[in-house]
Amino acid sequence: MTDLIASLRQIVGDAHVLTDGDLTAYEQDWxxxxxxxxxxxxxxxxxxxVAxxxxxxxxxxTSIVPQGGNTGLVVGSTPDTSGQQVVLNLGRMQAIRAIDKDNLTVTVEAGCILQTLQERCESQGYLFPLSxxxxxxxxxxxxxxxxxxGTQVVRYGNTRELCLGLEVVNAQGEIWNGLKGLRKDNTGYDLRNLFIGSEGTLGVITAATMKIYPMPASQLTAWAAMPSFDAAVRLLALAHQYLGAGLTGFEVMNRFALTLVDKHMPQLRVPFIDNPAFPYAVVLENSDSESEEHARSRFEALMEAAFxxxxxLDAVVAENLGQAHNLWHIRESIPLAQVEEGLNIxxxxxxxxxxxxxxxxxxxxVLNDKVPGMRLVNFGHLGDGNLHFNVQAPEGVDAKQFLDEREHEVNHIVYDAVAAFGGSISAEHGIGTLKVDTLPQYQSPVALSMMRAVKAALDPQNIMNPHAMVTRG
Amino acid sequence: MTDLIASLRQIVGDAHVLTDGDLTAYEQDWxxxxxxxxxxxxxxxxxxxVAxxxxxxxxxxTSIVPQGGNTGLVVGSTPDTSGQQVVLNLGRMQAIRAIDKDNLTVTVEAGCILQTLQERCESQGYLFPLSxxxxxxxxxxxxxxxxxxGTQVVRYGNTRELCLGLEVVNAQGEIWNGLKGLRKDNTGYDLRNLFIGSEGTLGVITAATMKIYPMPASQLTAWAAMPSFDAAVRLLALAHQYLGAGLTGFEVMNRFALTLVDKHMPQLRVPFIDNPAFPYAVVLENSDSESEEHARSRFEALMEAAFxxxxxLDAVVAENLGQAHNLWHIRESIPLAQVEEGLNIxxxxxxxxxxxxxxxxxxxxVLNDKVPGMRLVNFGHLGDGNLHFNVQAPEGVDAKQFLDEREHEVNHIVYDAVAAFGGSISAEHGIGTLKVDTLPQYQSPVALSMMRAVKAALDPQNIMNPHAMVTRG
Structure with missing residues (x-):
């Protein structure tokens, strides 16, 4: 192992091979x-x-755990406890190599912070919509x-749909330059999409060419109080019809999620929180290539039809950017409000x-029956069918103890329901090492066997993030 | 082999195993x-x-050649001459299993004719945009x-981007049901995109869940006469800015392509054809979720800025559906006009x-230098960076002889130029058996080796369309 570390020092320089001191930022999950x-x-x-x-x-x-910002929620980018894995952190590769305005693409290295990329594109008049x-x-x-x-998938898709090309170091240490930035390219299997979402188990993504969009002339935000969950689905259909591709955000929140925000962040002023008649609220965004006036008139037409x-039941359209940010801030504060309330599942x-x-x-x-008193924090990206269906301990019950005792059971109640309705147990967070043992219970065995075959084919030594996602079994 | 045929007869019924008579429709490419x-x-x-x-x-x-409508342009869906391959034609599996309006999806079997699917969706008020x-x-x-x-990729993407899930029979004859119709599902490798575009070399797609969209309130078509190719690229950028996601089509055609249409289909009345000042024309489409009036006002704002x-140089916006169809018909008649003029590369x-x-x-x-007098039919989906850069024999030269003698050379002139500018030798038609020997000269060796590994992993017997796309080498 000392030989390997010496080699690594030679490759990247002594200063960039960390073995001592506090490595918590790299070794502990988010x-x-x-x-x-x-x-x-x-x-x-x-x-x-990297190669x-x-x-x-x-x-x-020696096995490798590729790591970006280490902000994942399923423990997919940290090493095991053996002291035998190399964490390959891409944080120094953060160049934005090129913005190609006519091609509407940006080519960027893997370690670039998302917000940096958003801001750089915006400074040039372009939108990088991942948020x-x-x-x-x-x-x-x-x-x-x-x-x-994230929150813009209803219009722009997941990260997958925003990517036109990758540069990858495969498990053999070879460099594949697939950064062509083409919108059409039918010259073989879709390796790009195979690497996207593979959680570092097939190779290391080192750079990508991503789609950008001309900045919309206006982005308006509205907040609507809903009489039922079903009404939220009806509003979504209406919004698709009235706004077309202008619909760039559609989030749902249940009343309990909002009362937590109201309780722990009272300065945020949740709209209509004092009116107990609405069990759900929706925040929606309309992006318009014409003007704010036009965006507003379309929102008004939509809301008129909905009323x-x-x-x-009630609605408000943000009058200015400050109000819009406040509405989104309420939505985005739900996870933090949950933390304030105590650990949750x-x-x-x-x-x-x-x-x-x-x-x-x-x-x-089913949750009410089996876990009496549990408090449901139900919110998420309804436009994409994606909910964060979180379970908070009953009032007065110790949250830590609740988690220790009930997490496994609660997970399976939720996952079994998801399976019964043809859903997915991981919409956007992935599998990592956290759900790796759960996956086989809910994924098709035929699909799993094909995934394992792909893993064995591309990483025959099983050195790329071997405990995550698709294990060799 | 007689045992196999007996088994096949038992599986699908005598009437559906064809061995005699005229099988040209299945055995000859388009x-x-x-x-x-x-x-x-x-x-x-x-x-x-199928399984x-x-x-x-x-x-x-025994190896299998999956076949749909057999309309491909790269000889990927017909058997070799050995008499030893089974053609698996999906034409009888044409059910539209379900249209899910709230989920904005349609689930359809592989053998359904594209136009049938478009029409069925339209009759329910929805757009299936592949065209x-x-x-x-x-x-x-x-x-x-x-x-x-096709022609709507600038807005809706390729078939890949329209697909949310697949049902597949893999090379082992197992059925993978991946028809969940979810917009977010991070539970393993992206097998869906691996099978899409794999030309039947990994398995057989038997059904799919595809995205649909509320029918736009208005679809307007315009035709613009351009002073240069560069101007067409400038107009595209303006159109993205002014129309946003309303821009659903953007096609470019050079003057020679249009003179062929004018010559062979004079009834089509190509706009501005008598004005020699424009070397290129563009046809563009604006889809609007609001109204025809609004679509027209946006087109006018765009054209004003462009002027x-x-x-x-000059432009016309179709006044009605008939005019719009005529403009698109001109664009779509270019391939036929080329046939009328004679074989081309x-x-x-x-x-x-x-x-x-x-x-x-x-x-x-380069073409002018090496192939003096060649006539370039340059047209295509500029919005996606995709051109059909076709070469017609010089005037007076026998087209068949030209093809026989020069096709290989002309292909490599074009492909070398494509490679020099970071492009793809097959944007939308694929590889099939026609380009299978050319691919390795222009595709990354690292990518090819990964593709071969995937092929070997999922089809270890090498029985799925073994001569197409990625051969085992």
Whole structure:
């Protein structure tokens, strides 16, 4: 192992092979569920260095855990406790190599912080639409490795749909330059999409060419108080009809989620919180290529139709950017408000949109039966069928104890309901090591066997993040 | 072999195993370049029958050529001349299983004709946006197998981007049901995209869940006369800015392509054809979720800006559906007009949009130098960077002889130029058996080796369309 570390030092320089001191930032996951121990944390500066690092590890049979901002929620980017894995942190590769305005693409290295990328594009008049809570610390490489979702998927798709090309170092340490930035290219299997969302188990994404869009002339936000979950689904259909591709955000929140925000962040002023007649609220965004005036008139037409059909009880359209930010801030504060309330059992599920109301009713009922008093924090990206269906301990029950005793059971209640309604147990967070043992119970065995065959074919030594996602079994 | 045929008859019924009579429709490719000979043409009616057919063939070591409408342009869906391959034609599996309005999805079997699917969705008030010349005879399974493109890609993406889930029979004859219809699902490798565009070399797509959209309130078409190719790229950028996601079509045509239409289909009345000042024309489409009036006002704002910047020389916006159809009909008649003029050397290339003007200039110059008098039919989906950069024999030269003598050379002139500008030698048509020997010269060796590993992993017997796309080498 000392030979390997010497090689790694030679490749990336002494300063960028970390073995001593406090490596918590690299060895512990974002939610602090697991604290591993790395053989070394290696921080290469170039694609060639990444390739050399992989080759050195492969020659030594040492496994590699690729890491971006280490903000994932399923423990997929930290080492195990053996002290034998190399953490390959891409944080030094953060160049934005090129913005191509006519091609509407940006080519960026894996370690670039998402928010940096958003801001750089915006400064040139372009929108990079991927947006999610961790954007200040997550990296585009991590977003690609996990196929991150976020709040703009209803219009722009997941990270997958925003990517036109990849540069990858494969498990043999070879560099594949697939950064063509083409919108059409049918010259073989879709390796790009195979690597996207593979959680570093097939190779290391070192750079990508991503789609950008002309900045919309206006982005308006509205908040609607809903009489039922079903009404939210009806409003979504109306919004698709009235706004077309202008609909760039559609989030749902249940009343309990909002009361937590109201309780722990009273300065945020949740709209209509004092009116107990609405069990759900929706925040929606309309992006318009014409003007704010036009965006507003379309929102008004939509809301008029919704009021007429008695889908919406009350609504407010943000008058200015400050109000819009406040509405989104309420939505984004739900996870933090939950933390303030105490530990909870998180889920990240998706169900076909047409079946969500029935799923919510069914799953809530089973949870109520089996876990009396549990408090449901139900919110998420309804436009994509993705809910964070989180379960908070009953009032007065110790949250830590609740988690320790009931997490497994609660997970399976939710997952079984998801399966019954044709959904997914991981919509946007991925599998990592956290759900790796759960996956086989809910994924098709035929699909799993094909995934294992692909893993064995591309990483025959089983050195790329071997405990995550698709294990060799 | 007689045992195998007996088994196949037992699985799908005698009437659906064709061995005698005129099998040209199944054995010859669309452009009549190759006429193969099948052991049998098998036409299953269900996914279970497909699985049983694959199992029977696998047990016998017999290779399978999956086939949809057999309209592909790269000889990827016909048998070789050995008389030993089974053609698996999906034409009987044409059910539209479900239209889910709230989920905005349609689930459809592989053999459904594309136009049938479009019409069924439209009758329910929804748009299935995939649109291409062969839509009256191609099937959705073939579209998926080849990742078909067409005229709406600038807004809706390729077939790949329209698909949310697949049902597949793999090379072992197992059924993978991946028809969840979820917009977010991060539970393993992206097998869906691996099978899409794999040209039947990994398994057989038997059904799919595809995205649909609320029918736009208005679809307007305009025609613009352009002073240069570069101006067309400038107009595209303006159109993205002014129309946003309303821009659903953007096609470019050079003057020679239009003179062929004018010559062979004079009834079509090509706009501005008598004005020699424009070397290029563009047809563009604006889809609006609000109204025709609004669509028209946005088109006018766009054209005004384009006139001011002297990008556009002259323009016309279709006044009604009839005029719009006529404009599109001109664009779509170019391939037929070329046939009328005589055989030609076809290409289907893509280049980053920012580099297309330079590519066109360079490639044209090299062709002019090496093939004096050649006539370039340059047209295609500029919005996606995809051109059909076709070469017609010099005037007075026998087209057949020109093709026989010069095709190989002309292909490599064009492909070398494409490679020099970072493009793709097959944007939307695929590889098939026609380009299988050319691919390794232009695709990354690292990518090819990964593709071969995937092929070997998922089809270890090498029985799925073994001569197409990625051969085992």
């Amino acid at each position: 939610r602090r569920r697991v604290h591993g121990k790395a053989l070394a944390v290696v921080r290469p500066a170039t694609t060639e260095q 050399a690092v992989v080759k050195a590890c492969a020659a030594n049979g 999610l809570a961790a954007e200040g610390s997550c990296t585009i490489g991590g977003n690609l490795g996990t196929n991150a979702g 007429e059909q008695e889908i919406v 998180k889920h990240d599920i998706s169900v076909p949109i047409s079946r969500i109301p029935e799923f919510v009713e069914h799953a809530t009922q | 452009r009549r370049r190759v006429h193969g000979k099948a052991l049998a043409v098998v036409r299953p009616a269900t996914t279970e029958q 049983a057919v694959v199992k029977a063939c696998a047990a016998n070591g 291409l010349a062969a839509e009256g005879s191609c099937t959705i399974g073939g579209n998926l197998g080849t990742n078909a493109g 001011e910047q002297e990008i556009v 076809k290409h289907d290339i893509s280049v980053p949009i920012s580099r297309i003007p330079e590519f066109v200039e360079h490639a044209t110059q």
